Amino acid sequence: MFSQEVEDFMPTTISNYESAACTLGSYTNGNIRLFELIANSGEAREALAINSALSETSTEYTRSSTPATTTSSTTLFKSSNLFDLDIMSQNFMTGDPLSLDSIRSVLGRLEDTIIFGLIERAQFAHNPRIYQRGAFKELEQLGFSGSWLEWFLKETEIFHAKARRYTSPDQYPFTPASELPKPVLPPLHFPDILFPNDINANKSILSFYTRAIVPRITRRATLALAAHKRQNGIYGDGEFEDDGNYGSAATIDVEVLQAISKRVHYGKFVSESKFISNPAAFIPHIQSRDREALEALITKPEVERKLLVRLQKKVDTYSPDITADGDSPTVNGANGYKKPNGGKIDTDGVVELYESYIIPLTKEVEVDYLLRRLDGMDEEMIERLRNKDF
Numbered sequence: 001m002f003s004q005e006v007e008d009f010m011p012t013t014i015s016n017y018e019s020a021a022c023t024l025g026s027y028t029n030g031n032i033r034l035f036e037l038i039a040n041s042g043e044a045r046e047a048l049a050i051n052s053a054l055s056e057t058s059t060e061y062t063r064s065s066t067p068a069t070t071t072s073s074t075t076l077f078k079s080s081n082l083f084d085l086d087i088m089s090q091n092f093m094t095g096d097p098l099s100l101d102s103i104r105s106v107l108g109r110l111e112d113t114i115i116f117g118l119i120e121r122a123q124f125a126h127n128p129r130i131y132q133r134g135a136f137k138e139l140e141q142l143g144f145s146g147s148w149l150e151w152f153l154k155e156t157e158i159f160h161a162k163a164r165r166y167t168s169p170d171q172y173p174f175t176p177a178s179e180l181p182k183p184v185l186p187p188l189h190f191p192d193i194l195f196p197n198d199i200n201a202n203k204s205i206l207s208f209y210t211r212a213i214v215p216r217i218t219r220r221a222t223l224a225l226a227a228h229k230r231q232n233g234i235y236g237d238g239e240f241e242d243d244g245n246y247g248s249a250a251t252i253d254v255e256v257l258q259a260i261s262k263r264v265h266y267g268k269f270v271s272e273s274k275f276i277s278n279p280a281a282f283i284p285h286i287q288s289r290d291r292e293a294l295e296a297l298i299t300k301p302e303v304e305r306k307l308l309v310r311l312q313k314k315v316d317t318y319s320p321d322i323t324a325d326g327d328s329p330t331v332n333g334a335n336g337y338k339k340p341n342g343g344k345i346d347t348d349g350v351v352e353l354y355e356s357y358i359i360p361l362t363k364e365v366e367v368d369y370l371l372r373r374l375d376g377m378d379e380e381m382i383e384r385l386r387n388k389d390f
């Protein structure tokens with residue numbers, strides 16, 4: 001009976017929030033049910049195995065303070081109360097949440113999400129109207145004064161907030177928190193991995209994405225659209241930029257923005273990891289508010305170089321249209337017009353996005369986080385931290 005319960009639960013994974021918002025409730029309930037069962041059975045070994053399985057299955061919304069790979073049943077039961085419902089929120093990431101390797105592997109996975117999102121967005125024309133505030137009188141009639149994209153963000157985030165997305169330390173809304181509803185479920189109690197902070201870089205992300213990235217990655221689709229319209233007798237202003245796919249374009253924009261936001265705010269985990277491994281190196285620069293020195297400490301040029309090379313390879317692999325008989329000379333664009341098969345996206349545009357925006361902003365978040373890292377601590381606490389006495 002016990003293992004049947006486990007099997008019933010196992011297929012319910014939430015490794016990707018975007019596709020699993022609705023699963024969250026049943027997952028959580030399943031989790032409660034499981035741990036009640038474990039508590040009743042008193043089977044320590046099976047409980048440990050399940051803890052390990054849960055760590056594997058739910059990487060995004062819960063985290064483990066007792067990594068499956070390193071705990072024995074003795075330490076597990078000594079160091080944490082497995083039967084406490086808080087365990088639900090302790091599988092946030094597999095392994096040590098502050099290991100630079102595991103943090104960087106999350107950043108690597110997000111590269112794929114971002115590249116595929118950009119490839120999708122590049123199928124549509126720029127559609128600048130959707131980024132202009134007040135461009136849709138229909139939204140004004142609904143009492144909304146922002147842009148079409150901001151409306152999409154708000155409506156999406158209202159739903160996700162109800163599923164307590166923004167209670168997770170790696171999730172940040174674009175909409176002001178005051179305009180979002182409370183979760184319908186009771187809060188999860190996340191272990192304190194990050195130092196308390198209110199850093200949210202989403203305004204900057206939205207600005208560079210809409211002003212620099214979208215025009216760049218949609219250039220080919222926009223030009224192909226203009227040529228197609230001219231062939232159909234549409235000339236001048238009407239031929240350019242707008243293919244009317246406002247809903248499709250904004251839906252993808254939301255997905256890409258959420259992935260970039262998660263990536264950039266992961267800088268907080270990177271920063272905490274670097275700080276905690278050598279507090280004495282950071283403390284003087286935090287105290288003297290020296291941004292440059294802090295940036296120098298967190299910057300790893302070789303990591304950045306390898307990332308950009310890897311990124312280029314990934315885009316060059318994912319971008320071309322691959323057919324069983326070899327590459328096709330043309331492919332169908334969003335409105336049926338033909339575009340050359342030069343790849344689905346401009347590789348340099350994606351690399352530039354990382355080089356000029358995503359990495360620099362991640363570093364800014366890292367430094368901002370460090371600058372707050374000693375807030376509220378007295379001299380004695382700072383001294384203990386300096387000596388790694390924690």
Ligand SMILES: O=C(O)C(=O)C[C@]1(C(=O)O)C=C[C@@H](O)C=C1
Pocket residue numbers: 104107270298299300301303304307358359360362363366
């Ligand atoms: O991996 C790190 O150490 C990070 O700090 C992340 C990151 C990045 O944004 O990818 C930022 C700064 C470093 O120079 C290298 C990489």
